Amino acid sequence: MTMSFERRDVDGFFIGGAMRPASSTGRVDVVHPANEEIVGSVPKSTADDMAAATAAARQAFDEGPWPHTPPEERAEMLSAIADGLEKRIDELAWLSTAQNGMPITLARQSQGLELLRFYADAAKDVPWEERRQGLSGSGLVRRTPVGVAGLIVPWNAPSLLMNKLPAALMAGCTTVVKPSPETPLDTYVLAEVLQDVGLPPGVVNIVAGDAVVGQHLVDDPAIDKISFTGSTEAGRKIMSRLANRIGRVSLELGGKSASILLDDAPLEAALPITMAGSCLNNGQACIALSRVLAPRSRYDEVVETLAAIVGSLPVGDPFDESTFVGPVLNAKQRDRALSYIEIGRSEGARVVTGGGTVLDRDKGFWVQPTVLADVRNDMRVAQEEIFAAVIAVIPYDGGDEAAVAMANDSPYGLSGAVWSADPQRALDVARRIRTGTITVNGFTYDVGLPFGGFKQSGIGREWGLEGLEAYLEYQTINLPESS
Numbered sequence: 001m002t003m004s005f006e007r008r009d010v011d012g013f014f015i016g017g018a019m020r021p022a023s024s025t026g027r028v029d030v031v032h033p034a035n036e037e038i039v040g041s042v043p044k045s046t047a048d049d050m051a052a053a054t055a056a057a058r059q060a061f062d063e064g065p066w067p068h069t070p071p072e073e074r075a076e077m078l079s080a081i082a083d084g085l086e087k088r089i090d091e092l093a094w095l096s097t098a099q100n101g102m103p104i105t106l107a108r109q110s111q112g113l114e115l116l117r118f119y120a121d122a123a124k125d126v127p128w129e130e131r132r133q134g135l136s137g138s139g140l141v142r143r144t145p146v147g148v149a150g151l152i153v154p155w156n157a158p159s160l161l162m163n164k165l166p167a168a169l170m171a172g173c174t175t176v177v178k179p180s181p182e183t184p185l186d187t188y189v190l191a192e193v194l195q196d197v198g199l200p201p202g203v204v205n206i207v208a209g210d211a212v213v214g215q216h217l218v219d220d221p222a223i224d225k226i227s228f229t230g231s232t233e234a235g236r237k238i239m240s241r242l243a244n245r246i247g248r249v250s251l252e253l254g255g256k257s258a259s260i261l262l263d264d265a266p267l268e269a270a271l272p273i274t275m276a277g278s279c280l281n282n283g284q285a286c287i288a289l290s291r292v293l294a295p296r297s298r299y300d301e302v303v304e305t306l307a308a309i310v311g312s313l314p315v316g317d318p319f320d321e322s323t324f325v326g327p328v329l330n331a332k333q334r335d336r337a338l339s340y341i342e343i344g345r346s347e348g349a350r351v352v353t354g355g356g357t358v359l360d361r362d363k364g365f366w367v368q369p370t371v372l373a374d375v376r377n378d379m380r381v382a383q384e385e386i387f388a389a390v391i392a393v394i395p396y397d398g399g400d401e402a403a404v405a406m407a408n409d410s411p412y413g414l415s416g417a418v419w420s421a422d423p424q425r426a427l428d429v430a431r432r433i434r435t436g437t438i439t440v441n442g443f444t445y446d447v448g449l450p451f452g453g454f455k456q457s458g459i460g461r462e463w464g465l466e467g468l469e470a471y472l473e474y475q476t477i478n479l480p481e482s483s
Protein backbone atom coordinates (compact mmCIF):
# COMPACT_ATOMS: atom_id res chain seq x y z
CA MET A 1 0.00 0.00 0.00
CA THR A 2 1.20 3.51 -0.79
CA MET A 3 1.50 5.08 2.68
CA SER A 4 1.58 8.80 2.09
CA PHE A 5 -0.16 9.53 5.38
CA GLU A 6 0.27 8.03 8.82
CA ARG A 7 -1.98 5.54 10.53
CA ARG A 8 -4.73 7.39 12.48
CA ASP A 9 -5.69 6.46 16.00
CA VAL A 10 -8.17 9.00 17.24
CA ASP A 11 -9.82 9.59 20.59
CA GLY A 12 -13.24 10.91 21.36
CA PHE A 13 -16.15 12.17 19.34
CA PHE A 14 -16.94 15.60 17.93
CA ILE A 15 -19.76 16.86 20.15
CA GLY A 16 -20.81 20.42 20.95
CA GLY A 17 -18.00 21.95 18.89
CA ALA A 18 -15.08 20.07 20.48
CA MET A 19 -13.59 16.61 20.80
CA ARG A 20 -15.18 14.96 23.80
CA PRO A 21 -13.85 11.78 25.46
CA ALA A 22 -15.65 8.56 24.59
CA SER A 23 -17.82 6.94 27.25
CA SER A 24 -16.20 3.51 26.88
CA THR A 25 -12.64 2.25 26.54
CA GLY A 26 -13.48 -0.07 23.62
CA ARG A 27 -11.80 0.51 20.26
CA VAL A 28 -12.73 -0.25 16.66
CA ASP A 29 -9.95 -0.93 14.15
CA VAL A 30 -10.22 0.36 10.60
CA VAL A 31 -8.86 -2.18 8.13
CA HIS A 32 -7.52 -1.55 4.62
CA PRO A 33 -9.43 -3.99 2.40
CA ALA A 34 -6.58 -4.58 -0.06
CA ASN A 35 -4.12 -6.04 2.48
CA GLU A 36 -5.93 -6.19 5.85
CA GLU A 37 -3.45 -3.77 7.48
CA ILE A 38 -4.89 -1.62 10.23
CA VAL A 39 -4.94 2.00 9.02
CA GLY A 40 -6.38 3.48 12.17
CA SER A 41 -8.77 3.09 15.06
CA VAL A 42 -11.55 5.00 16.77
CA PRO A 43 -13.36 4.63 20.08
CA LYS A 44 -16.31 2.27 20.16
CA SER A 45 -19.38 4.44 20.64
CA THR A 46 -22.23 3.73 23.01
CA ALA A 47 -25.78 4.96 23.58
CA ASP A 48 -24.32 7.56 25.99
CA ASP A 49 -22.09 9.09 23.30
CA MET A 50 -25.03 9.28 20.93
CA ALA A 51 -27.24 10.83 23.63
CA ALA A 52 -24.60 13.51 24.27
CA ALA A 53 -24.51 14.27 20.53
CA THR A 54 -28.28 14.51 20.14
CA ALA A 55 -28.52 16.73 23.25
CA ALA A 56 -25.83 19.07 21.87
CA ALA A 57 -27.61 19.28 18.51
CA ARG A 58 -30.96 19.92 20.19
CA GLN A 59 -29.51 22.67 22.35
CA ALA A 60 -27.79 24.27 19.35
CA PHE A 61 -31.09 24.29 17.49
CA ASP A 62 -33.27 25.55 20.35
CA GLU A 63 -30.84 28.06 21.85
CA GLY A 64 -28.02 28.61 19.36
CA PRO A 65 -27.68 31.13 16.53
CA TRP A 66 -27.59 28.79 13.52
CA PRO A 67 -31.30 28.42 12.63
CA HIS A 68 -31.65 32.23 12.74
CA THR A 69 -28.39 33.08 10.99
CA PRO A 70 -29.18 34.85 7.69
CA PRO A 71 -28.95 32.43 4.74
CA GLU A 72 -26.16 34.55 3.16
CA GLU A 73 -24.01 33.97 6.24
CA ARG A 74 -24.82 30.27 6.28
CA ALA A 75 -23.81 30.17 2.60
CA GLU A 76 -20.48 31.84 3.43
CA MET A 77 -19.86 29.20 6.07
CA LEU A 78 -20.54 26.42 3.54
CA SER A 79 -18.02 27.96 1.14
CA ALA A 80 -15.45 28.22 3.93
CA ILE A 81 -15.97 24.54 4.79
CA ALA A 82 -15.48 23.62 1.11
CA ASP A 83 -12.25 25.65 0.99
CA GLY A 84 -11.03 24.06 4.22
CA LEU A 85 -11.70 20.55 2.95
CA GLU A 86 -10.14 21.30 -0.41
CA LYS A 87 -6.84 22.19 1.27
CA ARG A 88 -6.84 18.67 2.71
CA ILE A 89 -8.12 16.85 -0.37
CA ASP A 90 -5.10 14.54 -0.73
CA GLU A 91 -5.43 13.44 2.87
CA LEU A 92 -9.19 12.92 2.50
CA ALA A 93 -8.71 10.89 -0.68
CA TRP A 94 -6.03 8.80 0.99
CA LEU A 95 -8.28 8.11 3.96
CA SER A 96 -11.16 7.09 1.68
CA THR A 97 -9.05 4.61 -0.23
CA ALA A 98 -7.37 3.34 2.94
CA GLN A 99 -10.72 2.70 4.60
CA ASN A 100 -12.88 1.18 1.87
CA GLY A 101 -10.60 0.42 -1.08
CA MET A 102 -12.14 3.00 -3.42
CA PRO A 103 -9.72 3.53 -6.35
CA ILE A 104 -7.66 6.62 -5.53
CA THR A 105 -8.56 8.43 -8.76
CA LEU A 106 -12.24 8.12 -7.83
CA ALA A 107 -11.58 9.00 -4.18
CA ARG A 108 -10.19 12.41 -5.21
CA GLN A 109 -13.43 13.20 -7.03
CA SER A 110 -15.76 11.77 -4.41
CA GLN A 111 -15.40 14.14 -1.48
CA GLY A 112 -18.58 16.04 -2.34
CA LEU A 113 -17.12 19.57 -2.12
CA GLU A 114 -19.22 20.59 -5.13
CA LEU A 115 -22.34 20.07 -3.01
CA LEU A 116 -21.16 22.58 -0.39
CA ARG A 117 -20.55 25.07 -3.19
CA PHE A 118 -23.80 24.25 -4.99
CA TYR A 119 -25.97 24.93 -1.92
CA ALA A 120 -23.94 28.02 -0.95
CA ASP A 121 -24.69 29.41 -4.39
CA ALA A 122 -28.28 28.16 -4.69
CA ALA A 123 -29.29 29.79 -1.38
CA LYS A 124 -29.52 33.22 -2.96
CA ASP A 125 -32.34 32.07 -5.28
CA VAL A 126 -34.45 30.54 -2.50
CA PRO A 127 -37.44 32.65 -1.38
CA TRP A 128 -36.76 32.01 2.30
CA GLU A 129 -39.68 34.22 3.31
CA GLU A 130 -42.23 35.50 0.81
CA ARG A 131 -45.49 37.34 1.13
CA ARG A 132 -48.14 35.51 -0.88
CA GLN A 133 -51.72 36.13 -1.74
CA GLY A 134 -54.09 33.33 -0.73
CA LEU A 135 -57.78 32.99 -1.59
CA SER A 136 -59.06 35.36 1.06
CA GLY A 137 -56.04 37.22 2.37
CA SER A 138 -52.29 37.28 2.39
CA GLY A 139 -49.67 35.52 4.42
CA LEU A 140 -45.96 35.09 4.88
CA VAL A 141 -44.74 31.74 3.61
CA ARG A 142 -41.49 30.88 5.36
CA ARG A 143 -39.05 28.12 4.65
CA THR A 144 -37.81 27.16 8.10
CA PRO A 145 -35.37 24.39 9.08
CA VAL A 146 -36.98 21.03 9.86
CA GLY A 147 -35.06 20.97 13.15
CA VAL A 148 -32.38 18.56 14.32
CA ALA A 149 -31.42 16.19 11.52
CA GLY A 150 -29.80 12.79 12.09
CA LEU A 151 -27.65 11.87 9.10
CA ILE A 152 -26.85 8.16 8.81
CA VAL A 153 -24.47 7.11 6.05
CA PRO A 154 -22.92 3.87 4.76
CA TRP A 155 -19.27 3.11 4.11
CA ASN A 156 -19.07 3.05 0.35
CA ALA A 157 -18.37 6.75 -0.45
CA PRO A 158 -17.52 9.91 1.53
CA SER A 159 -19.71 11.97 -0.83
CA LEU A 160 -22.79 10.25 0.61
CA LEU A 161 -22.50 12.42 3.73
CA MET A 162 -22.07 15.47 1.52
CA ASN A 163 -25.32 14.54 -0.23
CA LYS A 164 -26.95 15.46 3.10
CA LEU A 165 -24.86 17.78 5.28
CA PRO A 166 -24.59 20.86 3.01
CA ALA A 167 -28.34 20.94 2.34
CA ALA A 168 -29.13 20.42 6.04
CA LEU A 169 -26.76 23.22 7.06
CA MET A 170 -28.02 25.57 4.36
CA ALA A 171 -31.57 24.98 5.58
CA GLY A 172 -30.54 26.00 9.12
CA CYS A 173 -30.73 22.56 10.72
CA THR A 174 -28.39 21.31 13.37
CA THR A 175 -27.16 17.78 12.85
CA VAL A 176 -25.90 14.53 14.30
CA VAL A 177 -23.81 12.58 11.81
CA LYS A 178 -23.42 8.83 12.19
CA PRO A 179 -20.78 7.42 9.86
CA SER A 180 -20.32 3.67 9.49
CA PRO A 181 -17.84 2.00 11.84
CA GLU A 182 -15.85 0.87 8.77
CA THR A 183 -15.19 4.43 7.53
CA PRO A 184 -15.07 6.91 10.43
CA LEU A 185 -11.62 8.45 9.93
CA ASP A 186 -12.32 11.09 7.27
CA THR A 187 -15.04 12.63 9.42
CA TYR A 188 -12.38 13.58 11.99
CA VAL A 189 -10.79 15.76 9.29
CA LEU A 190 -14.22 17.28 8.69
CA ALA A 191 -14.52 17.99 12.42
CA GLU A 192 -11.17 19.82 12.39
CA VAL A 193 -12.24 21.92 9.42
CA LEU A 194 -15.54 22.80 11.12
CA GLN A 195 -13.61 23.98 14.16
CA ASP A 196 -11.18 25.98 11.98
CA VAL A 197 -13.97 27.85 10.17
CA GLY A 198 -15.83 28.61 13.40
CA LEU A 199 -19.11 26.80 12.86
CA PRO A 200 -21.13 27.41 16.06
CA PRO A 201 -20.87 24.59 18.64
CA GLY A 202 -23.41 21.78 18.31
CA VAL A 203 -24.41 22.52 14.71
CA VAL A 204 -22.57 19.39 13.55
CA ASN A 205 -21.90 16.51 15.95
CA ILE A 206 -20.25 13.32 14.77
CA VAL A 207 -20.44 9.90 16.41
CA ALA A 208 -19.40 6.94 14.26
CA GLY A 209 -20.94 3.68 15.31
CA ASP A 210 -22.75 0.52 14.43
CA ALA A 211 -26.42 -0.12 13.68
CA VAL A 212 -27.30 -0.28 17.39
CA VAL A 213 -25.90 3.20 17.97
CA GLY A 214 -27.69 4.28 14.79
CA GLN A 215 -30.92 2.99 16.24
CA HIS A 216 -30.41 5.14 19.35
CA LEU A 217 -30.14 8.13 17.04
CA VAL A 218 -33.34 7.16 15.21
CA ASP A 219 -35.26 6.59 18.44
CA ASP A 220 -34.17 9.81 20.15
CA PRO A 221 -37.08 12.25 20.41
CA ALA A 222 -34.57 15.12 20.16
CA ILE A 223 -34.26 14.24 16.47
CA ASP A 224 -36.85 15.74 14.12
CA LYS A 225 -35.66 14.19 10.88
CA ILE A 226 -33.61 11.21 9.80
CA SER A 227 -31.89 11.20 6.45
CA PHE A 228 -30.58 7.72 5.81
CA THR A 229 -28.48 6.19 3.05
CA GLY A 230 -27.96 2.47 3.15
CA SER A 231 -29.66 -0.82 2.53
CA THR A 232 -33.37 -1.13 1.84
CA GLU A 233 -33.64 -3.54 4.77
CA ALA A 234 -32.31 -0.98 7.27
CA GLY A 235 -34.35 1.80 5.66
CA ARG A 236 -37.53 -0.18 6.21
CA LYS A 237 -36.71 -0.63 9.93
CA ILE A 238 -35.86 3.04 10.39
CA MET A 239 -39.05 4.20 8.72
CA SER A 240 -41.22 1.98 10.88
CA ARG A 241 -39.55 3.19 14.10
CA LEU A 242 -40.01 6.83 13.14
CA ALA A 243 -43.72 6.28 12.51
CA ASN A 244 -44.38 6.36 16.27
CA ARG A 245 -43.53 10.03 16.57
CA ILE A 246 -44.28 11.01 12.93
CA GLY A 247 -40.54 11.60 12.52
CA ARG A 248 -39.58 13.03 9.14
CA VAL A 249 -37.56 10.70 6.98
CA SER A 250 -35.65 10.63 3.70
CA LEU A 251 -34.28 7.33 2.45
CA GLU A 252 -31.63 6.65 -0.21
CA LEU A 253 -31.54 2.89 -0.54
CA GLY A 254 -30.44 0.10 -2.83
CA GLY A 255 -30.71 -0.39 -6.58
CA LYS A 256 -30.60 -2.91 -9.40
CA SER A 257 -30.37 -0.55 -12.31
CA ALA A 258 -30.53 -1.50 -15.96
CA SER A 259 -28.44 -0.50 -18.94
CA ILE A 260 -31.02 -0.92 -21.70
CA LEU A 261 -29.62 -1.63 -25.13
CA LEU A 262 -32.22 -1.02 -27.84
CA ASP A 263 -31.76 -3.01 -31.04
CA ASP A 264 -29.86 -0.15 -32.75
CA ALA A 265 -27.67 0.65 -29.70
CA PRO A 266 -24.13 1.85 -30.52
CA LEU A 267 -22.32 -0.95 -28.66
CA GLU A 268 -18.83 0.53 -29.09
CA ALA A 269 -19.88 3.40 -26.78
CA ALA A 270 -22.56 1.63 -24.77
CA LEU A 271 -20.56 -1.33 -23.50
CA PRO A 272 -17.45 0.44 -22.13
CA ILE A 273 -19.66 2.99 -20.37
CA THR A 274 -21.98 0.28 -19.09
CA MET A 275 -18.92 -1.52 -17.71
CA ALA A 276 -17.75 1.69 -16.02
CA GLY A 277 -21.22 2.12 -14.52
CA SER A 278 -21.31 -1.47 -13.30
CA CYS A 279 -17.82 -1.63 -11.85
CA LEU A 280 -17.87 1.90 -10.39
CA ASN A 281 -16.29 1.92 -6.93
CA ASN A 282 -15.51 -1.81 -7.20
CA GLY A 283 -19.20 -2.42 -7.92
CA GLN A 284 -20.12 -0.99 -4.52
CA ALA A 285 -22.38 1.78 -5.77
CA CYS A 286 -26.13 2.03 -5.31
CA ILE A 287 -26.40 3.41 -8.85
CA ALA A 288 -24.43 0.53 -10.41
CA LEU A 289 -25.70 -0.66 -13.79
CA SER A 290 -25.84 -4.24 -12.60
CA ARG A 291 -28.37 -5.47 -15.19
CA VAL A 292 -27.67 -5.24 -18.91
CA LEU A 293 -30.77 -5.79 -21.05
CA ALA A 294 -29.84 -6.87 -24.59
CA PRO A 295 -32.07 -7.67 -27.58
CA ARG A 296 -31.94 -11.40 -28.38
CA SER A 297 -30.72 -10.57 -31.92
CA ARG A 298 -27.53 -9.00 -30.53
CA TYR A 299 -27.20 -11.00 -27.33
CA ASP A 300 -24.11 -13.06 -28.23
CA GLU A 301 -22.25 -9.99 -29.49
CA VAL A 302 -23.10 -8.09 -26.29
CA VAL A 303 -22.00 -10.92 -23.99
CA GLU A 304 -18.77 -11.54 -25.85
CA THR A 305 -17.78 -7.85 -26.07
CA LEU A 306 -18.71 -7.05 -22.48
CA ALA A 307 -16.85 -10.11 -21.20
CA ALA A 308 -13.74 -9.04 -23.14
CA ILE A 309 -13.90 -5.52 -21.66
CA VAL A 310 -14.60 -6.69 -18.09
CA GLY A 311 -12.08 -9.53 -18.28
CA SER A 312 -9.24 -7.17 -19.15
CA LEU A 313 -9.87 -4.58 -16.42
CA PRO A 314 -6.91 -3.66 -14.22
CA VAL A 315 -7.76 -5.16 -10.81
CA GLY A 316 -5.49 -4.49 -7.85
CA ASP A 317 -4.00 -1.96 -5.44
CA PRO A 318 -6.57 0.84 -5.14
CA PHE A 319 -3.73 3.32 -4.49
CA ASP A 320 -2.34 2.57 -7.96
CA GLU A 321 -3.63 5.26 -10.35
CA SER A 322 -4.09 2.68 -13.10
CA THR A 323 -6.38 0.42 -11.05
CA PHE A 324 -9.98 0.34 -12.15
CA VAL A 325 -11.30 -2.29 -9.74
CA GLY A 326 -10.00 -2.61 -6.19
CA PRO A 327 -11.08 -4.87 -3.34
CA VAL A 328 -14.52 -5.06 -1.77
CA LEU A 329 -14.93 -3.78 1.77
CA ASN A 330 -14.48 -6.90 3.85
CA ALA A 331 -14.83 -10.66 4.02
CA LYS A 332 -18.59 -10.38 4.50
CA GLN A 333 -19.05 -8.39 1.27
CA ARG A 334 -16.73 -10.78 -0.61
CA ASP A 335 -18.54 -13.88 0.63
CA ARG A 336 -21.89 -12.33 -0.16
CA ALA A 337 -20.83 -11.58 -3.76
CA LEU A 338 -19.32 -15.03 -4.26
CA SER A 339 -22.43 -16.69 -2.88
CA TYR A 340 -24.59 -14.69 -5.31
CA ILE A 341 -22.40 -15.92 -8.18
CA GLU A 342 -23.05 -19.49 -6.97
CA ILE A 343 -26.77 -18.75 -6.70
CA GLY A 344 -26.65 -17.49 -10.30
CA ARG A 345 -24.91 -20.67 -11.43
CA SER A 346 -27.46 -22.83 -9.66
CA GLU A 347 -30.28 -20.86 -11.31
CA GLY A 348 -28.77 -21.55 -14.76
CA ALA A 349 -26.59 -18.49 -15.35
CA ARG A 350 -23.25 -18.92 -17.14
CA VAL A 351 -20.10 -17.26 -15.79
CA VAL A 352 -18.43 -15.77 -18.88
CA THR A 353 -15.61 -13.99 -17.09
CA GLY A 354 -14.57 -13.70 -13.45
CA GLY A 355 -16.58 -15.65 -10.93
CA GLY A 356 -14.01 -16.08 -8.17
CA THR A 357 -11.53 -14.21 -6.02
CA VAL A 358 -8.29 -12.75 -7.36
CA LEU A 359 -6.05 -15.78 -7.07
CA ASP A 360 -2.59 -14.26 -6.73
CA ARG A 361 -3.51 -12.35 -3.58
CA ASP A 362 -3.55 -14.06 -0.22
CA LYS A 363 -4.50 -10.89 1.67
CA GLY A 364 -7.43 -8.59 1.22
CA PHE A 365 -10.98 -9.06 0.04
CA TRP A 366 -11.31 -9.64 -3.68
CA VAL A 367 -14.01 -10.48 -6.17
CA GLN A 368 -13.07 -10.78 -9.83
CA PRO A 369 -15.16 -8.48 -12.03
CA THR A 370 -17.76 -10.93 -13.30
CA VAL A 371 -20.15 -11.20 -16.24
CA LEU A 372 -23.08 -13.59 -15.92
CA ALA A 373 -24.83 -14.59 -19.16
CA ASP A 374 -28.08 -16.48 -19.78
CA VAL A 375 -29.65 -14.65 -16.87
CA ARG A 376 -33.44 -14.36 -16.71
CA ASN A 377 -34.91 -11.28 -15.09
CA ASP A 378 -36.72 -13.37 -12.49
CA MET A 379 -33.49 -14.91 -11.16
CA ARG A 380 -32.21 -13.68 -7.79
CA VAL A 381 -29.03 -12.32 -9.43
CA ALA A 382 -31.27 -10.05 -11.54
CA GLN A 383 -33.60 -8.98 -8.74
CA GLU A 384 -31.33 -8.57 -5.69
CA GLU A 385 -28.53 -6.10 -5.08
CA ILE A 386 -25.13 -7.85 -4.99
CA PHE A 387 -22.90 -4.81 -4.31
CA ALA A 388 -19.81 -6.01 -6.19
CA ALA A 389 -18.72 -5.85 -9.85
CA VAL A 390 -21.07 -8.63 -10.96
CA ILE A 391 -23.04 -7.87 -14.14
CA ALA A 392 -26.11 -9.85 -15.19
CA VAL A 393 -26.70 -9.80 -18.97
CA ILE A 394 -30.33 -10.58 -19.75
CA PRO A 395 -31.81 -11.15 -23.24
CA TYR A 396 -35.20 -9.75 -24.16
CA ASP A 397 -37.49 -10.72 -27.03
CA GLY A 398 -39.71 -8.15 -28.72
CA GLY A 399 -39.44 -4.42 -29.20
CA ASP A 400 -38.84 -1.47 -26.92
CA GLU A 401 -41.96 -2.28 -24.86
CA ALA A 402 -40.39 -5.59 -23.86
CA ALA A 403 -37.23 -3.80 -22.72
CA VAL A 404 -39.25 -1.25 -20.75
CA ALA A 405 -41.32 -3.96 -19.05
CA MET A 406 -38.19 -5.89 -18.09
CA ALA A 407 -36.35 -2.82 -16.80
CA ASN A 408 -39.36 -1.91 -14.65
CA ASP A 409 -39.78 -5.46 -13.36
CA SER A 410 -37.67 -4.76 -10.27
CA PRO A 411 -38.42 -3.84 -6.66
CA TYR A 412 -35.89 -1.01 -7.09
CA GLY A 413 -35.99 2.19 -9.15
CA LEU A 414 -32.82 4.21 -8.72
CA SER A 415 -30.76 4.69 -11.86
CA GLY A 416 -30.23 3.46 -15.40
CA ALA A 417 -29.12 4.11 -18.96
CA VAL A 418 -30.79 3.63 -22.32
CA TRP A 419 -28.94 3.36 -25.62
CA SER A 420 -30.05 3.88 -29.20
CA ALA A 421 -28.65 5.31 -32.42
CA ASP A 422 -31.74 7.52 -32.31
CA PRO A 423 -31.62 9.72 -29.16
CA GLN A 424 -35.32 10.55 -29.49
CA ARG A 425 -36.22 6.88 -29.40
CA ALA A 426 -34.01 6.42 -26.33
CA LEU A 427 -35.65 9.43 -24.67
CA ASP A 428 -39.11 7.94 -25.32
CA VAL A 429 -37.99 4.78 -23.56
CA ALA A 430 -36.36 6.73 -20.70
CA ARG A 431 -39.67 8.49 -20.00
CA ARG A 432 -41.29 5.11 -19.36
CA ILE A 433 -38.65 3.81 -16.95
CA ARG A 434 -39.65 3.98 -13.28
CA THR A 435 -36.34 5.17 -11.83
CA GLY A 436 -35.32 8.44 -10.17
CA THR A 437 -32.54 9.07 -12.69
CA ILE A 438 -31.67 7.65 -16.08
CA THR A 439 -29.24 8.77 -18.79
CA VAL A 440 -29.80 8.77 -22.55
CA ASN A 441 -26.76 7.35 -24.35
CA GLY A 442 -24.42 7.72 -21.40
CA PHE A 443 -24.14 7.39 -17.64
CA THR A 444 -23.84 10.78 -15.99
CA TYR A 445 -24.77 12.44 -12.71
CA ASP A 446 -25.13 16.12 -11.88
CA VAL A 447 -25.48 17.36 -8.29
CA GLY A 448 -27.41 20.38 -9.53
CA LEU A 449 -30.29 18.09 -10.52
CA PRO A 450 -32.43 15.96 -8.17
CA PHE A 451 -31.37 12.40 -7.33
CA GLY A 452 -33.28 9.68 -5.54
CA GLY A 453 -35.26 6.51 -5.82
CA PHE A 454 -38.63 5.24 -6.95
CA LYS A 455 -40.14 2.18 -5.26
CA GLN A 456 -37.85 0.45 -2.74
CA SER A 457 -34.87 2.60 -3.73
CA GLY A 458 -36.03 5.31 -1.38
CA ILE A 459 -38.15 8.30 -0.52
CA GLY A 460 -37.27 11.93 -1.19
CA ARG A 461 -34.55 13.58 -3.21
CA GLU A 462 -30.99 14.75 -2.65
CA TRP A 463 -29.08 17.26 -4.83
CA GLY A 464 -30.58 20.20 -6.66
CA LEU A 465 -33.00 22.56 -4.97
CA GLU A 466 -35.17 19.52 -4.23
CA GLY A 467 -32.39 18.31 -1.91
CA LEU A 468 -32.84 21.42 0.21
CA GLU A 469 -36.57 20.74 0.56
CA ALA A 470 -35.70 17.61 2.55
CA TYR A 471 -34.51 19.84 5.42
CA LEU A 472 -37.24 22.48 5.30
CA GLU A 473 -40.58 22.84 7.01
CA TYR A 474 -43.00 25.44 5.61
CA GLN A 475 -44.56 27.90 8.01
CA THR A 476 -47.47 30.15 6.97
CA ILE A 477 -48.09 33.31 9.00
CA ASN A 478 -51.51 34.66 8.09
CA LEU A 479 -51.47 38.43 8.22
CA PRO A 480 -54.21 40.87 9.13
CA GLU A 481 -55.59 42.77 6.14
CA SER A 482 -54.14 46.08 7.28
CA SER A 483 -50.51 44.91 7.53
Ligand code: NAD
Binding pocket: 152, 153, 154, 155, 156, 160, 178, 179, 180, 181, 209, 210, 211, 212, 213, 214, 215, 218, 229, 230, 231, 232, 234, 235, 237, 238, 251, 252, 253, 254, 255, 285, 286, 385, 387, 414, 453, 457, 458
Ligand atom coordinates in the same frame (compact mmCIF):
# COMPACT_ATOMS: atom_id res chain seq x y z
P1 NAD B 1 -26.58 -0.63 5.97
O1 NAD B 1 -27.99 -0.33 5.73
O2 NAD B 1 -26.23 -1.86 6.67
O3 NAD B 1 -25.91 0.55 6.85
C1 NAD B 1 -25.93 1.89 6.45
C2 NAD B 1 -25.74 2.77 7.67
O4 NAD B 1 -26.87 2.66 8.51
C3 NAD B 1 -24.56 2.41 8.54
O5 NAD B 1 -24.05 3.61 9.11
C4 NAD B 1 -25.18 1.53 9.63
O6 NAD B 1 -24.44 1.54 10.82
C5 NAD B 1 -26.53 2.20 9.80
N1 NAD B 1 -27.62 1.33 10.21
C6 NAD B 1 -27.87 0.04 9.81
N2 NAD B 1 -29.01 -0.39 10.38
C7 NAD B 1 -29.51 0.63 11.12
C8 NAD B 1 -30.67 0.80 11.94
N3 NAD B 1 -31.57 -0.19 12.08
N4 NAD B 1 -30.87 1.99 12.54
C9 NAD B 1 -30.00 3.01 12.37
N5 NAD B 1 -28.87 2.91 11.64
C10 NAD B 1 -28.62 1.74 11.00
O7 NAD B 1 -25.90 -0.51 4.54
P2 NAD B 1 -24.39 -0.72 4.15
O8 NAD B 1 -24.17 -2.17 3.93
O9 NAD B 1 -23.50 0.02 5.08
O10 NAD B 1 -24.37 0.08 2.75
C11 NAD B 1 -24.67 -0.49 1.54
C12 NAD B 1 -26.09 -0.18 1.12
O11 NAD B 1 -26.28 1.23 0.94
C13 NAD B 1 -26.43 -0.76 -0.24
O12 NAD B 1 -27.70 -1.38 -0.19
C14 NAD B 1 -26.48 0.43 -1.16
O13 NAD B 1 -27.29 0.29 -2.29
C15 NAD B 1 -26.97 1.50 -0.27
N6 NAD B 1 -26.60 2.81 -0.81
C16 NAD B 1 -27.57 3.64 -1.28
C17 NAD B 1 -27.24 4.85 -1.85
C18 NAD B 1 -28.29 5.77 -2.41
O14 NAD B 1 -28.05 6.96 -2.52
N7 NAD B 1 -29.46 5.29 -2.76
C19 NAD B 1 -25.92 5.26 -1.90
C20 NAD B 1 -24.94 4.39 -1.41
C21 NAD B 1 -25.30 3.17 -0.84
